[in-house]
Amino acid sequence: DSGVTQTPKHLITATGQRVTLRCSPRSGDLSVYWYQQSLDQGLQFLIQYYNGEERAKGNILERFSAQQFPDLHSELNLSSLELGDSALYFCASSNRQGSYGYTFGSGTRLTVV
């Protein structure tokens, strides 16, 4: 157990729908990062939050949004889902804005049918 908790572990939904992925960071970590891993692809950075504020954006689609709450948990919202959004979504957390690496959760596998 890495200390980063992601729920749900698996999610199957239809095209056009909206889903919310949840992440609880490791205790004491203020930064949360969201990554997408599609089939045979590397880890694509989506977005970072630090202590409730957005800090960096990567290749995140406009249909996707995220937020970090006062208790530091984060949610990634994916809307108007397309088949190509099927992927593993990882959350990672770190202290001090990620100076020495991230701790990853076990991911949420999203399947869009």
Next chain:
Amino acid sequence: DQQVKQNSPSLSVQEGRISILNCDYTNSMFDYFLWYKKYPAEGPTFLISISSIKDKNEDGRFTVFLNKSAKHLSLHIVPSQPGDSAVYFCAARNNFNKFYFGSGTKLNVKP
């Protein structure tokens, strides 16, 4: 813009032999490098790191080498074990404390 590249998507090695995983980067401002290991259905876990002020860091069977002039990073696993079979990601940190990840190399260690 792929600033960190792992050009070998897969590698197969016999148990007991050396595994060498390679990683190239383009940004000379990267100052800290990591290797992560990922098993199926699990998140990546930290394996080993190296600062840009060093050229080698060793931890048990795992050694990371850094060649700054070539902008090249490698991970050596000696001896390789079947339990090492996983996907290995390299990552590099820029001067804004942001990490960039490679696309991963899938290592298969055959018994």
